[in-house]
Amino acid sequence: MKHLLSISDLGADGIEEVMRVTDSFVEVSERAIPRVPALRGKTVVSLFYEESTRTRLSFEMAAKRLSADTMNFALSSSSVKKGESLRDTCQTIEAMGVDALVVRHSSAGVPWQVASWVDCSVVNAGDGWHEHPTQALLDCYTIRAQRGSLEGLRIAVVGDVKHSRVARSGVLAFTLLGAEVTIVAPPTLLPPSLVGWPVEVTSDLDGVLTKVDVVYVLRMQAERQTEALLPSLREYTARYGLTRDRVALLPDDAMVMHPGPINRGVEIASDVADIPRSAITRQVANGVAVRMAVLFLLLGQGPSGPLSGMQGPSGPLSGMQGPSGPLSGMQGPSGPSSGARG
């Protein structure tokens, strides 16, 4: 494959391949010197037009552990501030000789635009409200690591689905791997259309908690209050916040997940974020190995390389397509986009 832009083109086989390759990189990450020469001589650039802690640092760590050279684009001190366009910026960076651009932008569809302008690989690190494919991959990996498989699992995705690229990629990935997904949200935080979403929808959080294997809590964005989508954050927390009392409704082996950054005391109680069944830090840890797998599959040399036995770029991830997919009814690159977060 050349680019990773969307979950929708991976298919179940493609996601499973990323999971298998990730297993190898988890093993690498546990070594005393967690580094392999798989991408020696390659250069990976983080091109983040929007804030990030875990995705940007995780990609950087992943690239370094593969022995790639890394460069970070700092928006605030770049020539973007002098009016340079996105296209000129991308082509300028590519002219220095880079192999992959990891792109985050507040507008949906930007990674597809960038991929059309450059010859190097492009990875979508979050575009507007649209997609965040590596978040979905690391979430699938985290669930698979604990439960063995997603097949038949019941996953509740709770909160601000309307503005969540994490939810869009997650729903796609979870359902491709055989999970049954229920979205739990107030009507004002649902997308305008759920056509094409293979999910159940409810506003009754307490009713679903008793029968889920995973409760996946989305970040509630305080800035959304300006849109009057909710009477108040306090009311949201009372109805949809994952509190200790609500955790007590979960089956004993149910996992609590959140993509981060978390708003303690809003969508998730502070003490709930840190309980043993919370996978939040494991999600972050797995993100490094998952992104190693993605970069390796994009840029690596495959079975003849130092990680022999791993499938390379000729595997089922080859031939990934553009933004049209099974959830094309979801707000994609042409939809509203500003201000989205992970």
Ligand code: CP
């Ligand atoms: N989950 C996520 O995308 O976090 P960051 O915004 O910190 O990268």
